[in-house]
Amino acid sequence: MATGDTAPRPSSALTRKGAATRARLIQAAQCVFSERGFLQSKITDITAAAGTANGTFYTYFDSKEQVLMAIADEVVGRFLGTLREGRSTSGDPAEVISHDNHQYVVAYRAHADIMRVIEQAATFNNEMAVLRRSIRERFVERAARSIRTWQAEGLCSADLTPRIVAALLVAMVDNFAYNWLSLGQPHPEDEVVHAMNEIWIRALRIPKEARTHPAQL
């Protein structure tokens, strides 16, 4: 799951105390980053928030970038975890879409602050850009796979390239979530999720009636 090297600096395993301090620093960094953004955060802000001395930061991380990678890796893991947990078991495409979009919004909301930080860091840090891209790629991949299956089974229109529709629809969901949840643009949740679902369903021409049964598209 992890993309960056999040291993602690000391090569030996951490003691219980060390692990606790490291965790405190990560926690503090997450707070500080969320509050003022990555760029505006100083190492001393983090150590102050963690209640450690300045230099302690460097016992566990090489740089601000590295601690963000550690956080991001963890967040991505939790994010994906949230999605997996709530995986729809139904084979009904409309239900799958509705379910996934809802889960996506729920998961995003839980990490909206740190996603904003990752988004910022991705604009100037290559490692972070790679991570950011990989998150999205994962969703595109998954959506494309579903679409390919549905097309094969005649459950949806087959006239659009799966990879491309998937990329477009994921861009929509992901970026809308960013503007809405990370940047705080107000939108009514119910309507938004409904519209999202409908756009997916219509784009893929998933038939309304008896969606688990093939229809003439």
Next chain:
Amino acid sequence: MATGDTAPRPSSALTRKGAATRARLIQAAQCVFSERGFLQSKITDITAAAGTANGTFYTYFDSKEQVLMAIADEVVGRFLGTLREGRSTSGDPAEVISHDNHQYVVAYRAHADIMRVIEQAATFNNEMAVLRRSIRERFVERAARSIRTWQAEGLCSADLTPRIVAALLVAMVDNFAYNWLSLGQPHPEDEVVHAMNEIWIRALRIPKEARTHPAQL
């Protein structure tokens, strides 16, 4: 058009020479920003590229942010101009959508580099965030207006809130363009634009046959 205060520092009008120097600085800044991003660019990079002395920068701009605002304003103006020029005169929704999406892609591609810079600056500079939001807002507004009209005329489905579908579809187009054209993810243009159009058309349930004539949606 302008969002930030882009007036030159001296309140008096610029001499011809002064205007030329200012233009050279803007030009240079745009190059430098495009190449290494806003954060990585130093004032001296800009003045070196413009062939002026270090301090000359401050004869025309108050800060690095301000020169970016000047550039961004100009770019936004050209961006919107490009779209307006190519405005579809047809009333056929499908044609309008197809036309607008194509124009959008063309316009975005022309400013992809600087859009990446604006995107970066928007993550930490409020003025830039406001500008960035305003660009998108303009498109959402316009799309929502079209949709509202089409709905009123029975040219498209009326079951989704215009503002929300518009926001979602614009998020899709805008963010996909960013990833594709600003960040360089490869995609086949024809297919992408086709899929984009189809998603809009299907999302809005614009009937294929006789699109200028109302149909039962």
Next chain:
Amino acid sequence: MATGDTAPRPSSALTRKGAATRARLIQAAQCVFSERGFLQSKITDITAAAGTANGTFYTYFDSKEQVLMAIADEVVGRFLGTLREGRSTSGDPAEVISHDNHQYVVAYRAHADIMRVIEQAATFNNEMAVLRRSIRERFVERAARSIRTWQAEGLCSADLTPRIVAALLVAMVDNFAYNWLSLGQPHPEDEVVHAMNEIWIRALRIPKEARTHPAQL
């Protein structure tokens, strides 16, 4: 003459004022280094001594090492200049030796403080080690050349390899000067220089009587 790259950071030529500031910084660095050694000197010590702001240092130099290189290059130049100026015109080996040793001591004394600094820096900085070695190498080379000539002309013993005797005798003079003049070990100048000369003369078996005339060695 110069070994390191002592060009000022700004690629353009310095203005009169800039050159003055740079000179002041070099002057100050030389004082500070001489007083407390290279390692114990902080950049702020130098700028304080030069009466400039902290950052001004970096307008002219990249690092403490670089300013030392600039100083060292200059010192080496002056050092070699001093020796050249006072070059013995006589062909008499004893006279040449006596003259050169005297000049060497005079030149060394003039730069004893900075030589101590160079000696220190050469123990951990490779560039400086190279410079330090190159100074000595120059003297060894010169001495070896003289010896070779004298041997060919029968003016001195030919049973020792010129390069090796030269290296040994230069090590003696150079290192004794370091201990005496740089580290401050007290020695009576007259006696020391006399003994130095005698050791060279005897080592090379230069005949006392009629030294410009070949003798049976």
Next chain:
Amino acid sequence: MATGDTAPRPSSALTRKGAATRARLIQAAQCVFSERGFLQSKITDITAAAGTANGTFYTYFDSKEQVLMAIADEVVGRFLGTLREGRSTSGDPAEVISHDNHQYVVAYRAHADIMRVIEQAATFNNEMAVLRRSIRERFVERAARSIRTWQAEGLCSADLTPRIVAALLVAMVDNFAYNWLSLGQPHPEDEVVHAMNEIWIRALRIPKEARTHPAQL
């Protein structure tokens, strides 16, 4: 022999285990110092090499300087020991000189790496400078004593001050050895040692024939 305070920190005697740990640390420090020099060596490099925890270092030493003093004391002891062991019993000055020079080279070669470290530390640490000076002083003293004896016995020229010739000749041997063996400048051993001996012998005008018997100098 010891110059610095090399007593272990706890005043009580060391346990067997403690002594072993201390020895391991000294051994490790010597390796690390030799490899990267005193300044570039971190305490953690030493403890890592010794296979102990960071803090253990301070159970046995007060500082990085102190462990070097301990090493230097030991090295100086071994150095002098090597020389003493191989002491020439002959009274023949030429033989004594040749023997001593050879022994000196052998002894120096055995400690060339750590001598380089001591040389470095002596440039900024007073204790180390004192130690370094004391080593040389010992040799100068010894050489001066021999010379004085030989002069008194008519075995060598009496026109140069023993202390001064000794200081010069020791500077030659010592510094040449440093450049050759510590800094790695290549030289052919046989020729070098031969030339060294000859310089001493000629400088002191030790007669070739029947050197144990007084001659007219």
Next chain:
DNA sequence: AATGAATGAGTCTTCATTCAT
């Protein structure tokens, strides 16, 4: 207007040394 030197606040980063366990 233009120049380019001067400024100095702001941060990062290192690592010898201490300390609680």
Next chain:
DNA sequence: AATGAATGAAGACTCATTCAT
């Protein structure tokens, strides 16, 4: 004795911005 986490003083370096000419 040993451990290894914690400390924090110390100093380097950057670069947007100001200023004297």
